[in-house]
Amino acid sequence: MDETTHTAPAPTAPDASGTLDEALERIHSFGPERHGWLTNHAPMAVEALVRRGQAPTVHRWLDHYRAKLEDMPDRVAEVTPANWREALGDPGRIADWTVYFERETAERPWREVLAEWWPRLLPGIAAGATHPVIRVGHSIRTLLDGERNAPRTTELAHGLGYWAARHRLGRLTGFPQWPGQPVTGPxxxxxxxxxxxxxxxxxxxxxxxxxxxxLVHAATAPNAVLRALPALPRELWAASLEAAWAASAAVTAAYTPAEPAAVRAEAGGLSAEEVFARAAAHGDDHTIKFSDTALDVADAPALTAALRAVELNPPVF
Structure with missing residues (x-):
C-alpha cells in the first residue's frame, strides 16, 4: 500500500448544531467511572463524533451508552490550594476534585489553570489506564477550536478532576527515554x-x-498530549514527550503479541470521512477514539489501522 496522505474531514467547528454542548451537559451529571474503575468514555467519543462530521449520530449513541453511566459520587471534603496534595491520587475524592476544577476554570483563564496543573499531573499519565489524559486532550482540542463556554470549560474541569483523583506518582520508572539523540527543543x-x-x-x-x-491507548494517549501542546507553555513540551513515550511504551510492552497478524482490512480507495463513518456506525467507543486519532495521522496505513479496529472490536450497533 502506498503512503498517500489522506485529508481528514473538516470538523464542524464551532459546532453550529450545538450538539456537542448539549451532549456534554447530559454527561456532566455522571461520574467519570463505573463499577469502581471502568472509564466513562462518553465525553471523548461524542467530541470525536461531532468533530468528524457525525453530529447527527451523537444523541442516539449517547442514548445507547446511557446504561453504562453512573451518577457522580458524593463529595467528601473540599479540595483547596492548601490541602490538594493530600487529596491527590485519592479516587474517593473524584467529586471533590471535579468541584475544585470547576471553580478554578470559572474564576481563571482555562489555559492558566492547565499550565499550573499539567506538570503536577503529568507524572501520573498512566492514571486510569491513561483515560484521564485522553479526556483532557479531547477537551483541550474543543477549547482551542471553538468558543469558551460553560459546557466546554466544565468538561476540562471534569477531565482534570478525574486525572487528579486517579493520579499515581512514579509508576512508569522502568522505561528508557526517547531513543536516539536528546530532544533539542520544544x-x-x-x-x-x-x-x-x-x-x-x-x-x-x-x-x-x-x-x-x-492497544489503542498506545496511540490515543500520546495523541492526547500532542493535542494539548498548543495550549501549554513551550517549556513543558519536552517533559510532555517523555511522559507520553513512557505511557505508550508501557501499553505496547504489556499487550503486544509475539507475532504480527496478516492485515486484511485495507483502506483502499476509501476517504478518511468514509473510514470514520464506518467507525461511527460500528459504535464502539474505543474504535471511535482510535479512528479519530488515525484521522489526525491522515495517511493510508493509519486509515488501514482504523479499519482494523473496526474489524477487531465488537460492534455496539
Missing amino acids: DDARDRLAELVRAATHRYAAYGHGEPIM
Missing part, C-alpha cells in the same frame, strides 16, 4: 511526539489483535 519534542503517534497508530494494524482495546 519543536523537536512536538515533531517526535507526532512521530510516536504515527508509529503507534500504524503498528495497531498488525499487532492490535493481541489486545484490541488496550
